[in-house]
Amino acid sequence: MGVINIYPNKYVLQHLSIGKQLEKELRIRIISQHIQVGEILSENQIAKAYNVSRSPVREALRTLESERLLRLERMGVVILGMSEKDIEEVYDVRLMIESFVMKRLLERENNDALVKELRKIHEMMHVAIKFQDMDEFSLQDMNFHETIIRSIQHQQMTIVWEQLRPVMECLIILSMRYRGLTNYRDFERILTNHELIIDAIETKENAKVDLAFESNFNDVQNGVEDLWTNPEMLKEVREYVEEN
Numbered sequence: 001m002g003v004i005n006i007y008p009n010k011y012v013l014q015h016l017s018i019g020k021q022l023e024k025e026l027r028i029r030i031i032s033q034h035i036q037v038g039e040i041l042s043e044n045q046i047a048k049a050y051n052v053s054r055s056p057v058r059e060a061l062r063t064l065e066s067e068r069l070l071r072l073e074r075m076g077v078v079i080l081g082m083s084e085k086d087i088e089e090v091y092d093v094r095l096m097i098e099s100f101v102m103k104r105l106l107e108r109e110n111n112d113a114l115v116k117e118l119r120k121i122h123e124m125m126h127v128a129i130k131f132q133d134m135d136e137f138s139l140q141d142m143n144f145h146e147t148i149i150r151s152i153q154h155q156q157m158t159i160v161w162e163q164l165r166p167v168m169e170c171l172i173i174l175s176m177r178y179r180g181l182t183n184y185r186d187f188e189r190i191l192t193n194h195e196l197i198i199d200a201i202e203t204k205e206n207a208k209v210d211l212a213f214e215s216n217f218n219d220v221q222n223g224v225e226d227l228w229t230n231p232e233m234l235k236e237v238r239e240y241v242e243e244n
Contacts, residue, residue, distance in 0.1 A: 005025050006025065006028050006029055006032060006034060006238050007024045007025045007027075007028045007170075007173075008135040008138075008139075008173065010135060010136070010139070011024070011135070011139060017056065017059070018052050018056040019055070019056035019057075019058075019059030019060050020059075020060070022046075022050055022052060022056050022057065022059075022060040023059070023060035023063050023064060023166075024166075025050070026046070026060055026061075026064060027064060027067070027069060027166060027167070027170055028170045028173065028174070030064070030069045030070065030079060030081055030082070031069070031081070031082055031167065031170045031171065031174065032170075032174055032234055032237065032238050033081065033231065033234050034238055035079050035081075036079065036081070037079055037080065037081035038078070038079060039078075039079045040075065040076045040077065040078055040079075041076055041077045041079070042076045042077065043057045043058065043061070043076075043077070046061075046077075061077060067166065067167060068080060069081065069082065069167075082167075084228055084229065087171065087228055090164065090167055090168060090171065091171075091217075093160070093164055094145075094164060094168060095213075095217055097149060097157060097160060097161055097164070098145065098148065098149065098213075099213065100157065101148055101149050101151075101152050101154075101157065102148075102200070102201075102209055102213070104152045104154070105148070105151070105152065105201050105204075106204045106206070106209065108152070111151075111201050111202060111204075114147070114148070114151045114201060115198055115201055115202045117147055118144060118147060118148070118194075118197075118198045118201070119198060121140055121143050121144045121147065122144065122191070122194055122195065122198060124136075124140045125137055125140045125141065125144070125191060125194065126191060128140055129187045129188075129191070132180070132184075134176045134177050134179070134180040134240070135173060135176075135177070137176055137187065138169075138172045138173045138176040138177075141172055141176070141190075141194075142165075142168075142169055142172060144194060146161070146165070148197075148201070149161050174227065174234075174237050175227065177237045177240045178227045178233065178237050180240075181233075181236055181237065181240070182233075189215075190216075192215075193212065193215040193216040194216070196208065196211060196212040196215055196216070197212045197216060199212075200212040
């Protein structure tokens with residue numbers, strides 16, 4: 001592609017189509033407000049900027065339209081973006097999914113295999129922080145929560161999660177970069193919260209479950225982070241890729 005990506009290159013798997021890669025990059029550019037709400041783009045503009053044909057551009061735009069991040073019109077692509085309310089609602093749905101999943105896990109006879117896998121991921125999160133790699137931490141954080149969600153093998157819940165996942169991933173990437181730039185010590189709190197979740201799943205103690213959710217979803221309960229209303233900080237977060 002002909003521009004510097006905001007989406008982490010390490011996340012882009014080689015087997016993904018050009019359209020899917022472009023979709024990921026355009027999504028994070030819209031959510032991070034690099035592409036502004038109300039901006040009108042053409043397929044030709046996008047294809048030229050990323051040095052691709054129009055076919056993968058169309059593929060990417062159709063997906064992003066289904067996520068309501070943009071609207072396809074005859075005059076071009078109208079950017080809708082995400083409001084604070086939109087972001088809050090994404091976190092609301094995530095909280096509902098994980099609350100449901102946790103309830104099922106407390107009813108399940110044996111969570112040993114899941115606990116073992118979560119401890120491995122938790123260790124990789126520690127390593128990412130040791131090397132100050134916020135994007136790797138974001139990747140492992142997503143992996144941690146997705147492992148929990150998929151563990152109950154609930155088909156309809158998995159479908160809901162997969163619809164939410166792409167936008168949620170962008171929010172986490174940007175949020176973790178923000179923490180890394182403004183309050184790096186907060187990662188220790190996040191790691192402790194994830195340890196609480198593992199302990200809650202292992203012991204099946206309701207008090208630990210309540211504490212884990214109260215701690216881990218504190219950001220959600222306190223509203224949208226300052227990041228989403230701070231254009232200068234969003235710019236720094238986008239430029240993190242260029243500096244690392």
